Amino acid sequence: MKIYCMLLTNFLAITLFFAVNSYAADDMAGTIEKQKLEMVQKEEVIKQETERLKTLKKEVEDDIVKYTALLQQIEKSLQQAEESGNKRLRHVAKAYEAMPPEDAATRLSGLDNDTAVLILLKMESKKAGLVIGMMDSKKATLLTKEITKLKI
16 A cells, blocks of 8 residues: 555656646747747837838938929029029119219219119229219218128
């Protein structure tokens, strides 16, 4: 009977050992399966985020192209406006050059200083000198100072 009890005790111990090992293996397998599922979910989130970032990058690149084209168009318009203004200013300067210096001096003296300076700068130096020479000395001095301040 003692042997029988020992055999029964050993059998129970072995059964309990395998049951515990089986439970631990099942628990470990469940943990591994859970970790795999979490990894798959994280990979999916990363894929979605990568696609979202690719889309955003494309949108930004498209905006850069669009705004660069717009900037070039604005610069072209500004250049055309400046050229048009210079053309009109040159035309006015030629008209003043064609006048007798006394008349040109009188008319330029009546203009604001900035406009008079711009016209004088577009005139031929010799004719501009004659016009400035016919002006009131205070106005001539003031316009000469304005011309020398300009950064051309």
